Amino acid sequence: MFLRNSWYVLGWTRDLAPGKPLGRVIIGDPVVVWRDETTGRLHAAEDRCPHRHAPLSMGRVEGDAIRCMYHGMKFGPDGRCAHVPLLETPPKVAIRTYPVVEKDSWIWVWMGDADRADEALIPDAHGIDNPEQPMRANSIEYDAHYQLVHDNLCDLSHVDFVHETTLRIATGAWWAQSAPRITTQDRSVRFERWFVDADLPGAQNGETVDTWISYDFHVPGIFVLRGARYPAGTAMECGMKEPVGIEPVSRNIEQQAVTPIDATHTAYHYATGLIGNTPEMTRKLAERMDVVMATFEEDREMIEEQQKIWDRTDPEVEKLFLPQDKGPFLMRKMMERLIREEAVSEEEDA
Amino acid sequence: MFLRNSWYVLGWTRDLAPGKPLGRVIIGDPVVVWRDETTGRLHAAEDRCPHRHAPLSMGRVEGDAIRCMYHGMKFGPDGRCAHVPLLETPPKVAIRTYPVVEKDSWIWVWMGDADRADEALIPDAHGIDNPEQPMRANSIEYDAHYQLVHDNLCDLSHVDFVHETTLRIATGAWWAQSAPRITTQDRSVRFERWFVDADLPGAQNGETVDTWISYDFHVPGIFVLRGARYPAGTAMECGMKEPVGIEPVSRNIEQQAVTPIDATHTAYHYATGLIGNTPEMTRKLAERMDVVMATFEEDREMIEEQQKIWDRTDPEVEKLFLPQDKGPFLMRKMMERLIREEAVSEEEDA
Amino acid sequence: MFLRNSWYVLGWTRDLAPGKPLGRVIIGDPVVVWRDETTGRLHAAEDRCPHRHAPLSMGRVEGDAIRCMYHGMKFGPDGRCAHVPLLETPPKVAIRTYPVVEKDSWIWVWMGDADRADEALIPDAHGIDNPEQPMRANSIEYDAHYQLVHDNLCDLSHVDFVHETTLRIATGAWWAQSAPRITTQDRSVRFERWFVDADLPGAQNGETVDTWISYDFHVPGIFVLRGARYPAGTAMECGMKEPVGIEPVSRNIEQQAVTPIDATHTAYHYATGLIGNTPEMTRKLAERMDVVMATFEEDREMIEEQQKIWDRTDPEVEKLFLPQDKGPFLMRKMMERLIREEAVSEEEDA
Known part of the structure; x- marks a missing residue:
């Protein structure tokens, strides 16, 4: 439904x-x-x-x-x-x-x-048409139920495993070693976290940065993430809270939409951008985008194979709830509640 | 059924x-x-x-x-x-x-x-083996129910739209601007019409012709069309009736068979020929056949996409009846009647 | 099941x-x-x-x-x-x-x-890793129920027809002109036969051999065949029984496994070897393996087309029992009995 x-x-x-x-x-x-x-x-x-x-x-x-x-x-x-x-x-x-x-x-x-x-x-995203903030965009189709894609985006601990040699390296962070702060909004779930002393890929002398990641996953499948890299120490200076009014060294923006086609197919429209604090750095970061774009195929391969296992599994077989599932769980509950409310509302109208 | x-x-x-x-x-x-x-x-x-x-x-x-x-x-x-x-x-x-x-x-x-x-x-067709009347023949398969192909062939007003830049130009006529005369035969429906002052494609000086088109669509899916081009004025001379005993400038012949494979697949065997009143003109017309042959792919694309919409639509959703539907309607009724009679006959035999 | x-x-x-x-x-x-x-x-x-x-x-x-x-x-x-x-x-x-x-x-x-x-x-097979007994191995997948592959392997009379120009020639024997001796073991069916005066392919002067073929088809789909070629006359000398203690001119070994993936797909893992009584002859025979390997595609084509006919046929339509079906019949009965016993045993455990 x-x-x-x-x-x-x-x-x-x-x-x-x-x-x-x-x-x-x-x-x-x-x-x-x-x-x-x-x-x-x-x-x-x-x-x-x-x-x-x-x-x-x-x-x-x-x-x-x-x-x-x-x-x-x-x-x-x-x-x-x-x-x-x-x-x-x-x-x-x-x-x-x-x-x-x-x-x-x-x-x-x-x-x-x-x-x-x-x-x-309609949640705010970013758009891909600003020439000073170049984004790479694409659309793919999953042979899978949209729920599996939602789950994927609401638990980024998978970066350490599915994207072990790609996005994990590119972000310089370990995503499964700590949990983000998760809060429920009206029609979205918010995920926030600092990565302290994250590796700066390509940096010489082992330079590290503090990375602030914040994203909202909105009903019915809109993912908008903003990440920002700051000099090491910034996280502590901000008391591990959201950095306000500080110019980051570089930023990344992700805007992705999960649109169910039907019960077995899902469209996925995604864009990603790495934006520096100077045009020169922005150009430099753009070269690294091939790695980021490749990760979407890694997700697709995992999720489509996961769907095949689901198809061969008795739906009564329970799944294990782990701490990592808080985000996917809250999102599923939110969708279920809205679908239920909609059914009630239709009955009342009738 | x-x-x-x-x-x-x-x-x-x-x-x-x-x-x-x-x-x-x-x-x-x-x-x-x-x-x-x-x-x-x-x-x-x-x-x-x-x-x-x-x-x-x-x-x-x-x-x-x-x-x-x-x-x-x-x-x-x-x-x-x-x-x-x-x-x-x-x-x-x-x-x-x-x-x-x-x-x-x-x-x-x-x-x-x-x-x-x-x-x-067995209805009379034409055959493709006469070297003086060269025909081009092919077979394709539709991922669609045969009914959609029948409908297509019993309402050629679609030529103006599906074949707007191909067959419509090649025939020099506007197929949706007037309706053919439609009569029911025993196991077929007959379609007849004049196109007056039709463009003669490739002609210089805006030369026009009167084109007589007559075709039968026979149970269970046999389409045999004969078209003929005459000097402008011929239609009026014939009182807008079938031209008899007048030699046309050129003729075209279509013989097509719709054979259901099963409820979701349909075979389609078609041949088409453009034949002049001189061997030289016949050779010249043969060059134009690529355009005609391409139109069969245009039909297939439309019908297969139409089938997909049908598959996603509640069968209870009614369709709109337009004047253009007279031919398809008569053919569907004829098929339904024969299938019904067959069921009754089998019961009587039992 | x-x-x-x-x-x-x-x-x-x-x-x-x-x-x-x-x-x-x-x-x-x-x-x-x-x-x-x-x-x-x-x-x-x-x-x-x-x-x-x-x-x-x-x-x-x-x-x-x-x-x-x-x-x-x-x-x-x-x-x-x-x-x-x-x-x-x-x-x-x-x-x-x-x-x-x-x-x-x-x-x-x-x-x-x-x-x-x-x-x-676990039945004894041969293995493919002995460098002195080179085997060629492969795996393919059938879009077919495993039963159709079992039937194929339990009635090699099909060699004369499906493999008329390949394996039949390569074996120099006529497989459908006489029946093997078939005996039931505990969890397998055994097939044994002599081909007397079989052609020796590639031989000059019309040289013939006596060929002894013996294979077991084990539950749940393991086919292990050993064939051996002897000088003409050996079959008679052995009283048409299994040759014991006689060194053959050449041997062939087949080890094949039919593993159901699900009700409509079947994996097939096969290996085949032609082994001479001298390393030189073994090398020579290895050249002829392309023919043998090609026969597996011949089987697949037949069986997948057979499955399509089954899919279009009312399962109530009876099939004809021929003498050739003794092997497939015994194997089907063995499988059915074991599956039935398993169901009974599960009930008793419950």
Whole structure:
């Protein structure tokens, strides 16, 4: 079961080619997005022509409308049929539309009751279009349930193992040797920690840094992390609390979205950036990004193999709860609560 | 559910290599066809050795018989076992045989009650073996239910959209701007129309033609189209009726067969020809065939994506009926009626 | 249904890379094997970390233990958890371990009740590591039920048909023209035969040999064949019985294991050797092995196509029993009896 009343990331804004609609499946429902040729605004609707259920995403953008390129039905941004070949008056039918927003380089679609769509619920990310803060972005697809990807992102102790020779080295930290501080927000879980005396990869003379890592994992699968490296000693100076008003040596930003396609497939849209305090350092750090980008394939391999073991395992077999599971557990409970509340709310409406 | 008492196209005659049997699945049933080495006639049977259910299509033709190449059982054209290694007398077993006919370059198999097989029910096509009327032929497979392919062929208004930059240009006509005359025959639906003042592609000085298009879509999925181009004005001269006794400038012929493999796969055997009124023009038109052949891939892409939307859609969701649907509707009703009659007839026989 | 109380071949010893665990699925259960870095012994366990069900086969060997490389849980050879990051005392959990034995170049795993594991039940094979008796080995996977592979190996009359131009020629014998002597052993079926005046492939002057073939097919799918070529006349001299104390001109050895992965996939580990009575002849025969190795693909093609026909056939449709089926029949009955006895035994234990 999926949460419906939520903003889901359909993909990157850049995935939308000029004049072409874009079709994706979100929580089992085909969705099409197109850009209004006049206003430049996005429109979203069910990706299904009411005539013969052809995908509108194979259609054509015409002004503010989308035309099905199977038999030519055209629909306005309000979903209403605007034209049908051979008919003088279009029939009084409409496709379902979805609230859609473009923000921080992502296309966000509200999959639930349109009346409840509130843009304030869209978490802040970073975007990938700032040339001074270069980000590398990509999208992949998991043959796995989204829950396994959530679990992965809510317990970064796996960095020491899954990414032992890649991200662990690149971050200079040991992620499984201590636990982050975890707090629950309204629709997200927050993870914060210092790594004291972390190795500075590539540094000479064994130079170390103090690294502050803070990330939020938002419903229904948005991961936004900000990391910052400071001179050794900064963590102590800050009393092991969040560093405020201190310029870091370098920063890293991760923005990732887990979007369930259906019960067995999950889309994953991720971007990552290493940003120095000078343009020169930023350029230098950019070279190291290949390592970071490769780690996403390490996660995919692990999670898809994990899914295969789940598929061969009686669902009654219990799993072991470890301290590391606090984050994944809180996130699962939050999702379960919201899905439950949604079911109750639908019953009350009925 | 499939219609059983019908001739199905198993494939092109040329698919049958000398001395080799050919196996295909039709409406869920494995069928093997082989050519008698003595008489040259075709034989058809279930593609399943009664011994261990190995496919006879991996077997060997021996005279008029077929031998299973797993353990060596041999079957005559009547389906009876003719030889088994180690046994002096073959066991009294037989495989089911099917009526099979070779006509117009296709292999036709009657999948139902053999007593009802009537060759007169095989519709006339054209064949691809006449060197003066060169045809291009191919076979592809759809990951889709056959109904979606039927619908496609019974509503050519889709040419303006699916084939907007290919077949629509090549035909010089607008297919969705007017409707054909549609009449129901006994086991087919007929579509007829004039395109007046159609563009003549490649013509200089904006020359136009009147194009007469007539096609029958026969149970259980045979599409035979004949088109003809005449000097502009001919349509009016004929009173917008079928042109009789007038030699066209050029003709085109399409012969296509939709053969269900099972509920989710469909074979499609198609041939197309552009034939001029002089050998020179015929050669010239042959060059334009690449465009026509490419359109079959355009259909496949649309239909397979349409099938995916169907798979993600509650079957209870109604579809919209448009005037364009008259042809597909009549064909679906005809198929449903015949399938229903067949069920009644089987009950009566029982 | 699968037999559980049995030794299954997980794979070749050489499949186990140094320091790396090896994961395979046997009768539906994921199994991991690793080699103790201290003692060199093998350990086997369920390939499923109790924490989040990640595959331990993606883990790391540490001494005698295996560590899950998702979140770092470590398990000793007794299956008990030995370490978890962040916890001073590991939790009292254990993974299921399996008896495992290394013998004749194969890794054998006992999938049933560990108390009943008896190494004496492991049939003798030959091994592939003797440099003076060179064997060629490989593993493939069938998209088919294991039963179809058993049937294949228990009726070699198929050599004349499936391997008509390969193994039949290479063996110089006609396999379907006479039947072997078949006897049932405790957990195997034995097949013995002479081929009198068999062609000696590659021989000049039409030289022939008498060939003695003897093989056992052991529960749950172990095929061990020994063949030997003698001067023509030997069969008669031996009274058509097993030749004892006579040195053959050349020998061939086959050792093959059929291991069900699940109900629709089967692993097949095979090795084959042609060994002469002189090193020179052995070298010469080794050249002919390509032909023998190719025959395994011929079997796979037939069996996978056979499985497709089974999938399209009502399971109620009876199959024909031929004299050739005596071996497959006895083996199926043996397997059925053992599976039935196992069910009864489990009930009694309960």
